[in-house]
Each structure stands twice: as C-alpha cells, then as structure tokens.
Amino acid sequence: xxxxxxxxxxxxxxELFQYSNQLISQVDTSFVRYLYHRINWQNRLLGxxxxxxxxxxxxxxxxxxxxxxxQETLYVTAxxxxxxxxxxxxxxxxxxxxxxxxxxxxxIHKYPDWSKELKLIYDYNPNLKIIFTGSSVLDIxxxxxxxxxxxxxxxxxxxxxxxxxxxFHGIETPSYSLQEILDHRVDVSHLPHLIPLFKEYLKRGYxxxxxxxxxxxxxxxxxxxxxxxxxxxxxxxxIATGRKLKQMLGxxxxxxxxxxxxxxxxxxxxxxRNNIADYFQYMEEAGMIAQLKSETNGVRVLGKIDKVYxxxxxxxxxxxxxxxxxxxxxxxxxxNQVRVQHQVYSSTKADFKVDDIDFxxxxxxxxxxxxxxxxxxxxxxxxxxxxxxNTIPLWHFGLxx
Numbered sequence: 001x002x003x004x005x006x007x008x009x010x011x012x013x014x015e016l017f018q019y020s021n022q023l024i025s026q027v028d029t030s031f032v033r034y035l036y037h038r039i040n041w042q043n044r045l046l047g048x049x050x051x052x053x054x055x056x057x058x059x060x061x062x063x064x065x066x067x068x069x070x071q072e073t074l075y076v077t078a079x080x081x082x083x084x085x086x087x088x089x090x091x092x093x094x095x096x097x098x099x100x101x102x103x104x105x106x107x108i109h110k111y112p113d114w115s116k117e118l119k120l121i122y123d124y125n126p127n128l129k130i131i132f133t134g135s136s137v138l139d140i141x142x143x144x145x146x147x148x149x150x151x152x153x154x155x156x157x158x159x160x161x162x163x164x165x166x167x168f169h170g171i172e173t174p175s176y177s178l179q180e181i182l183d184h185r186v187d188v189s190h191l192p193h194l195i196p197l198f199k200e201y202l203k204r205g206y207x208x209x210x211x212x213x214x215x216x217x218x219x220x221x222x223x224x225x226x227x228x229x230x231x232x233x234x235x236x237x238x239i240a241t242g243r244k245l246k247q248m249l250g251x252x253x254x255x256x257x258x259x260x261x262x263x264x265x266x267x268x269x270x271x272x273r274n275n276i277a278d279y280f281q282y283m284e285e286a287g288m289i290a291q292l293k294s295e296t297n298g299v300r301v302l303g304k305i306d307k308v309y310x311x312x313x314x315x316x317x318x319x320x321x322x323x324x325x326x327x328x329x330x331x332x333x334x335x336n337q338v339r340v341q342h343q344v345y346s347s348t349k350a351d352f353k354v355d356d357i358d359f360x361x362x363x364x365x366x367x368x369x370x371x372x373x374x375x376x377x378x379x380x381x382x383x384x385x386x387x388x389x390n391t392i393p394l395w396h397f398g399l400x401x
Contacts, residue, residue, distance in 0.1 A: 012082060013074075013094060020075040027061040031167050034175070034401040035059065035156050041067070041131075043152040045122050047108075048133045050156035051287025051311070052222045052230075055208045056133040059156070060104050072101040078111035088114070092121040096128055108132040115146045122150050135230070157287070158312060160337060161198060161398025164205035169197060173399060178342060178354070181396045182378065184387050195383060198395040202313040202329060206336075210314075219318050223249070223288065231282045244271055248279060249288060253319040256328050257292075258308040280308065287311050290335055294346045295353065306346035312336045330361045330382050330394055337397045349374045361394065 036059055039046070048056050064073050074095055076082070082091070088111055095103055103121075108114045114132075121130060165171040176186050188194065204210040209218055227249065232242040247269050252258045260280070266273040283289045294306040309332045310316050316329055331351055338344050338354055347353035350360035350370050358377035360370040364384050371377030371390070382394045 010098075012086065013091075013098065016074060016076055016080070016082060016091075019080075020073070021070055023075060024061055024065050024070060024073075027058060027065055029062045029065055031163075032062055033059050033156070034160065034163060035154060036062065039154055040152065044126075044129050045118065045147065045151045046129075046131045047147075047151050047153035048131070048156060049153060050135070051158075052135045052226060053207045053209055053219070054156055054158045054287075056135070056156055057106055058208070060106070060131060060133060064102070064104065068102055072099060073104070074100055074102070075104040075106065077106040078108050078114070083111060088117045089120055092125060092128065092130075096125050101127065102129050102131070105130065105132040107135060109134040119146050119150065122147075157336075157340060158206035158314075159208060160340075160401045161201050161205070161395060162401070164201045164398075165194070165197065167208065168205065168211065171197075175401055176396070176399045178338070178400065181392060181399070182357075184392075186387075186396050186399060193385065194395060195385065198398070201398070202333060203317045204314055206312045206314040216318060219314065223315070223319065226286045226288060227283075231286055235278070235282060241271075244269055245279060245283065248276075249283065249319065252289060252308050253310060253316075256309050256316065256320060256325075257331060260305050260308055277305075280305070284311075288315070290332075290339070292335065292344065292346050292352075295348075309335060326382075327362070330363075330380075334359065334361050334380060334394065334397055337400055340401050347374075350377060 033055055035048075039048075041063060048060065050056055061075065064070075064075060076091070078088075088105070092103060105111075108118070111117075118130065118132065121128070159167065160175075162173055162175055165173060171191060173188060173191060180186065204215050207215075207219065209215065212218070224246075227245045228239075228242045231237070231245060232239070237245075248265065251265060251268065262273050262276045265271075265276055271279075280289065280291060284291050288311055290309045290311050291305045292307040292309065294304055309328070310319060313329050313332050313336070316332055317324060320328075334352065335344055338352075342354050345353045347358045350358040352359045352361070356376065358371055358374040359380050360366065360377065361380045362382070364381050366379050366381055368379060368390075371379060377390065379391045380394050380397070381391055384391075384393050387393050387396065
C-alpha cells in the first residue's frame with residue numbers, strides 16, 4: 001500500500017512539476033515590477049497580496065526563473081484540480097521528501113483552511129521556504145491571525161506611470177522620492193514629451209494586462225469577480241448582497257469624489273445603514289475604491305471618511321462613463337500613486353495632506369489661492385512639463401515607484 005501511495009504521489013508531483021516548469025520557462029523577465037527588489041525573499045514564509053490583475057503571479061514566476069533551481073522549486077495554484085483530492089500539507093511533505101526547498105502557492109485564498117495548513121507546514125518543515133499570493137486582500141487578512149508571527153506579507157498595487165513607460169514604451173527613468181519631486185530634482189530632459197503618454201496611462205496603463213486585447217472587457221470581469229465572488233465569500237454574503245455591492249460601486253462611480261451619506265445610500269439601495277461602512281471597507285481592501293480620511297485633532301487614525309474615490313483612473317474610465325470629470329481623474333491619480341509610500345489625508349486648506357504638506361490638484365491655470373493659508377503647500381498642475389517654485393507637474397507623482 002505504501003509503495004502504491006508513493007507511486008501515485010510521484011506521478012502527481014511529476015505533473016505538477018511539468019506545469020510549474022512550463023510556466024517558469026515561458027515568463028518574460030525583461031521587465032520587473034517595483035516590488036521585486038524591495039521584497040526580502042529570504043523570509044521562510046512570505047506573502048504577496050493585492051487586487052486582481054496587478055501582476056502578482058508574473059512577479060513570483062520571474063523571481064523563480066532568475067534566482068532558483070527548478071529542480072528544487074515548485075509553483076502551484078490553489079485552484080489546481082490536484083487539491084480536489086489532496087491536501088496542501090501532503091503536497092508540502094512529499095515535496096520536501098523529494099528534495100524540494102522552495103514552494104510557491106498562488107491564489108492561496110482559494111484553498112479551504114489555508115491559514116491553518118500553512119502554519120503547520122511552516123512549523124513541521126524548517127528547511128522549506130514558502131511563498132504565497134492572494135488576489136483577495138480580504139481573505140489573506142482574515143486568515144493572517146494564525147500566521148501573524150510567522151508570515152511577512154507585502155502588498156502590491158498596479159503600475160506606476162514610471163513602470164508603464166518602461167513596460168509599454170521601453171522608456172526607462174529612475175524613481176524619485178516625494179522630497180526629490182518637491183525639490184524639482186526630477187530629470188527627464190533625455191525623454192520625449194510625456195504628457196500624451198500620461199493621458200494614455202490614465203485610461204489604460206494601471207493594469208499590466210492592458211497590453212493584451214479586450215482590456216475594457218477584462219477589467220469589467222475583474223470588477224464583477226471581485227464584487228460577486230471575492231467579497232461575498234469572505235463576508236459570507238448571499239448573492240443578493242453581492243449585487244448590492246455592485247450597485248454601491250455604481251453610486252460611487254457616478255458621483256466621485258463621493259461624499260459618504262450613509263442614510264441616503266441605505267435608503268437608495270434598501271440596505272441597513274449599519275452595514276455600509278463595512279461594505280466600503282471590503283471594496284477598498286479589494287482594490288475597487290479608495291477612502292480618504294480626514295485629520296481629527298491631529299489623531300489621523302481616528303479620522304472619519306471625507307471622500308470616496310474609485311481606486312485608480314482606469315476604473316474611472318471603465319465604470320464612470322457618465323462622469324469622467326477631469327478634476328476627479330487628477331485627484332484619483334494623485335491619491336493612488338502617493339499612497340504607496342505615504343499616508344494621504346484630506347486637508348482643510350487644500351485637496352490632500354501628506355506628511356503635513358498641503359497639496360491642491362488642478363489644471364495648468366490653477367492659482368495659488370487655495371494654499372495661501374497653508375504653512376507649507378504645493379500646487380499640483382496637470383498639462384505642464386516642468387515645475388517651478390511651489391508648483392509641481394501632476395505626472396511627476398507617477399515616478400515615485
């Protein structure tokens with residue numbers, strides 16, 4: 001019986017290895033994302049989370065191809081039919097027996113009890129390194145309580161404007177810190193005029209799969225899967241509630257930046273007012289919206305939600321066809337790009353506050369009036385190529401990662 005078990009498991013492992021090696025050999029490594037060099041890949045238990053479609057699978061396959069021995073490495077997706085009859089724990093144990101050292105598990109949230117089994121695999125196999133990804137931020141956080149002392153988790157978002165220039169147009173430029181941007185240290189004198197490319201990025205440059213055909217259709221599918229499957233599964237919602245999420249997103253899309261009025265939303269969608277804050281939180285963590293908090297007597301964590309934006313400008317063009325307000329698009333871009341490395345809040349004197357600096361975002365004719373009362377303020381202007389004094393080009397904030 002034991003020999004039969006070993007033969008069966010060897011056969012299963014062979015198939016998984018074949019699939020793994022095929023994907024690894026096919027992945028293009030000519031361009032890697034910002035997070036690739038920021039991750040400490042030496043951690044024994046490493047998580048990579050983020051919204052659907054931002055390129056997590058590609059990133060881990062690139063790392064394997066560039067750095068690891070394929071004979072010691074296995075990539076699997078938790079959606080594989082293998083897991084219909086086999087446990088993750090069994091796979092890890094067999095993999096280690098056959099000399100495996102690096103186990104990559106994609107879409108981990110698709111596997112029941114993933115958190116508990118990862119904990120056991122980690123505890124029982126001290127020489128095995130485990131890297132997992134999850135499209136749904138929600139499920140990863142839900143299960144992270146068991147792994148909080150073991151797993152190091154990185155969060156990934158879509159392409160910056162800088163990354164878009166490289167991936168889509170082969171234009172390379174270094175990244176700049178916020179302070180370097182404010183000090184006018186951005187040097188793009190060697191580059192072509194970038195404003196036309198910036199306009200294109202706003203429409204279809206945030207998601208790497210925009211290079212493929214049917215981008216708008218695929219983005220709509222991601223929105224549907226997130227709202228109809230990912231969030232309801234996490235929050236144990238029924239199908240009808242999942243539809244309410246789509247309606248809520250529709251309400252936000254038509255009036256972004258949206259000023260939350262819980263009573264009005266509850267009445268409009270026939271849902272309990274008490275649940276709306278949770279629904280917004282689910283949608284934010286799943287990469288559909290961004291909630292801008294206000295400062296409350298300097299205690300930022302306790303700030304109420306001042307405005308709700310769609311998460312990125314590509315979603316604005318996809319979902320808000322009736323409300324592609326250029327002012328909203330500019331603000332959405334600024335918030336989306338700056339939040340990766342800084343806390344962003346609403347400002348009483350301008351549009352945003354970052355590190356106690358006020359930022360007012362507008363077109364090239366924007367005046368200084370809004371920041372005249374600010375201790376330290378900047379005007380962020382669209383449609384200009386060079387900054388001066390306390391005026392910064394909007395697209396410069398797309399060079400931060």
